[in-house]
Amino acid sequence: MLSLYSVAYDLISIPLTAIAAHLPAPLSAWLVNTTLLNVLGALVFCAILLGASMINTIMLIWFERKMLGRFMDRRGAMHVGFAGLLQNFADGLKLFRKNTRRPKDADFVGFYAAPTAYMVSSLVMFAILPVSTGWSAGALPLSLLLALVVFSFAPLFIFLSAWSSANKYSLLGGMRSAAQMIAYEVPILLAVVAVVVLSGSFDLTTIVYEQQNYWFWAPLFLALIVFVAGMLAEMERIPFDLPEAEAELVEGWNTEFGGMLFAFFMLADYVRALVGCFLIVLLFLGGWTMPGWVPASATSFPLAGIFWFMLKTYLVFGVFIWIRASLPRVRTDQLLRVGWMRMVPLSLLSIVLAVAVVLTKCLPVIGCVPGIGGG
Amino acid sequence: MSTPETSSRPPNDNPILWVAKPLLTAAKQFRKSLFRPSTIVYPFERLEDPKFREEVAVAAGKPIGIGAVWDNYRGVHALNIDTCISCNLCAFSCPDLCIDMVNVAGGDPKHPKKCPEIDYGKCSYCGFCSDACPEGCLTMTTRYELSVTKRADMVFSPERLYQVYEQKLPMNPIRLERPENEDQILLDPPVCIGCNACARDCPTKCITMLDIVKPTAAPGEKMPKRIWKEPVINDSDCVRCGTCISVCPKECLFWGTRK
Ligand code: SF4
Ligand code: SF4
Numbered sequence: 291m292l293s294l295y296s297v298a299y300d301l302i303s304i305p306l307t308a309i310a311a312h313l314p315a316p317l318s319a320w321l322v323n324t325t326l327l328n329v330l331g332a333l334v335f336c337a338i339l340l341g342a343s344m345i346n347t348i349m350l351i352w353f354e355r356k357m358l359g360r361f362m363d364r365r366g367a368m369h370v371g372f373a374g375l376l377q378n379f380a381d382g383l384k385l386f387r388k389n390t391r392r393p394k395d396a397d398f399v400g401f402y403a404a405p406t407a408y409m410v411s412s413l414v415m416f417a418i419l420p421v422s423t424g425w426s427a428g429a430l431p432l433s434l435l436l437a438l439v440v441f442s443f444a445p446l447f448i449f450l451s452a453w454s455s456a457n458k459y460s461l462l463g464g465m466r467s468a469a470q471m472i473a474y475e476v477p478i479l480l481a482v483v484a485v486v487v488l489s490g491s492f493d494l495t496t497i498v499y500e501q502q503n504y505w506f507w508a509p510l511f512l513a514l515i516v517f518v519a520g521m522l523a524e525m526e527r528i529p530f531d532l533p534e535a536e537a538e539l540v541e542g543w544n545t546e547f548g549g550m551l552f553a554f555f556m557l558a559d560y561v562r563a564l565v566g567c568f569l570i571v572l573l574f575l576g577g578w579t580m581p582g583w584v585p586a587s588a589t590s591f592p593l594a595g596i597f598w599f600m601l602k603t604y605l606v607f608g609v610f611i612w613i614r615a616s617l618p619r620v621r622t623d624q625l626l627r628v629g630w631m632r633m634v635p636l637s638l639l640s641i642v643l644a645v646a647v648v649l650t651k652c653l654p655v656i657g658c659v660p661g662i663g664g665g
Numbered sequence: 666m667s668t669p670e671t672s673s674r675p676p677n678d679n680p681i682l683w684v685a686k687p688l689l690t691a692a693k694q695f696r697k698s699l700f701r702p703s704t705i706v707y708p709f710e711r712l713e714d715p716k717f718r719e720e721v722a723v724a725a726g727k728p729i730g731i732g733a734v735w736d737n738y739r740g741v742h743a744l745n746i747d748t749c750i751s752c753n754l755c756a757f758s759c760p761d762l763c764i765d766m767v768n769v770a771g772g773d774p775k776h777p778k779k780c781p782e783i784d785y786g787k788c789s790y791c792g793f794c795s796d797a798c799p800e801g802c803l804t805m806t807t808r809y810e811l812s813v814t815k816r817a818d819m820v821f822s823p824e825r826l827y828q829v830y831e832q833k834l835p836m837n838p839i840r841l842e843r844p845e846n847e848d849q850i851l852l853d854p855p856v857c858i859g860c861n862a863c864a865r866d867c868p869t870k871c872i873t874m875l876d877i878v879k880p881t882a883a884p885g886e887k888m889p890k891r892i893w894k895e896p897v898i899n900d901s902d903c904v905r906c907g908t909c910i911s912v913c914p915k916e917c918l919f920w921g922t923r924k
């Protein structure tokens with residue numbers, strides 16, 4: 291089976307073996323040993339993954355700019371590259387060239403470490419989430435749990451960076467971020483529990499294969515709604531972008547950051563948006579599998595899994611953009627009230643529904659099939 | 666739950682609609698501007714380009730409503746140096762004092778021809794100057810692009826304004842009507858010394874110096890030292906520039922109401 295790791299391993303081992311063939315024996319044995327090849331293969335694997343995810347993230351920003359423009363009856367970026375495709379690369383280059391300044395009172399370690407940690411913790415998600423068969427770092431039996439843990443690191447780093455930049459607006463934004471995290475982490479986890487009940491596994495690959503017959507959004511519609519709302523809050527996108535509410539808090543928790551540190555936050559925001567869409571596709575929309583009525587030719591070409599997965603991801607993100615273009619920002623108290631008083635009961639209800647589906651092995655439309663409910 | 670905002674909500678309002686209605690509105694707008702958003706790709710598409718306007722009108726199925734506004738546009742000036750009479754009226758009327766009268770080629774060396782030079786760093790595009798111009802040689806065009814990299818480039822010499830004129834851009838047609846009972850130039854005859862300065866400097870050459878009868882001096886009375894001529898102004902040619910008033914050494918010309 292083709293996997294990203296085997297591709298990376300081949301990329302490094304084939305040239306090294308070819309070189310080793312021309313070298314004297316002790317040197318070639320040192321060069322072509324499994325430990326070294328595995329380490330180098332892992333590095334190449336990381337490089338490929340990082341490159342692919344960065345390009346996707348930047349394309350996501352382009353997608354958002356263009357689509358948001360259409361919602362607002364304008365065009366978005368137009369001139370750098372075809373239809374502004376390269377605009378974000380140019381913007382990134384500009385931010386890269388700027389120097390970063392640390393406010394006098396800001397804490398040195400926190401100011402530089404927090405953005406980096408935020409970025410890294412967001413990027414690690416790409417190694418955990420399987421995009422297609424064999425495209426994650428490895429078979430992790432608890433990958434869903436690990437993903438959620440890593441995903442919920444971010445507010446901690448936001449709070450750290452807000453606190454260490456010694457600015458009241460930053461601190462307010464950080465506080466809001468922490469409050470938001472606590473309010474939305476709980477319903478998200480409860481909604482995920484419903485998925486786990488239905489699939490009987492914490493492994494994302496297994497969860498996707500459980501959805502080969504039917505996608506989980508239909509029986510777990512309530513959980514999907516809760517999860518999407520929670521993800522919006524986790525990504526801090528409109529209407530839940532209180533932590534950086536620019537009208538009240540300048541730029542919220544990233545007010546004091548400029549240049550590359552700001553670029554880190556900006557990129558990490560979109561990395562998290564992408565990862566959130568990945569999670570929604572994996573948990574509720576069948577991952578890289580397609581329903582049976584799709585002709586086999588559409589699902590069997592090379593990299594078909596990735597193609598369908600990314601298509602679904604971008605569609606989900608399109609819905610997020612649609613929401614962003616339509617809804618105003620909510621107030622903190624409204625946000626917390628919706629989180630605690632609506633989302634938590636809804637997600638509990640969806641767990642009950644999931645248990646009912648598993649026990650009766652029946653679905654409203656599909657009917658009663660033995661395969662339903664984790665076998 | 667009786668928090669303030671829930672109680673002040675209209676009773677028939679449904680929270681689901683709070684989300685659904687804006688989503689629907691946004692979706693409608695998205696569908697409308699998916700292929701042709703209202704904004705134009707500016708440096709490549711221009712509203713003043715007749716071909717582009719035609720295209721937009723065809724796509725929209727109706728003429729686009731920018732025509733009337735566009736004809737009225739007050740942009741960079743065009744100056745026809747050949748018909749300018751150097752009357753100075755434009756510089757007088759400018760509220761921002763951004764017009765300088767500078768020498769241009771032509772005219773005799775002693776009294777060179779002067780034409781307006783406009784500093785667009787100060788100009789407020791009010792259009793007073795082109796309203797005031799009696800010859801219609803200073804007009805406002807529809808040109809709106811004026812970005813320069815040096816401040817000095819903001820100053821348009823008469824020659825540069827003439828280049829704008831030569832581009833034959835659409836002109837703003839607005840022109841002030843001269844009022845019915847305009848003030849005219851009047852003469853205080855006993856003070857005049859017949860020096861010819863007014864007639865020489867009148868841009869429209871509407872002043873003629875006519876001989877007057879030299880009075881016979883009474884015994885013992887000293888005759889004033891002067892030339893026995895007096896200016897007569899052809900009122901229909903006068904553009905009311907006031908040059909004669911400002912050059913008169915004896916201050917014997919003044920604005921007066923038509924009798
Ligand atoms: S448009 Fe107005 S401000 Fe500009 S030069 Fe003419 S009179 Fe002066
Ligand atoms: S008002 Fe007209 S004619 Fe008089 S100086 Fe100005 S441009 Fe020339």
Ligand code: SF4
Pocket residue numbers: 852856857858859860861862863864895896909912913914915916917918
């Ligand atoms: S300039 Fe004055 S003094 Fe000289 S001729 Fe004219 S009106 Fe008379």
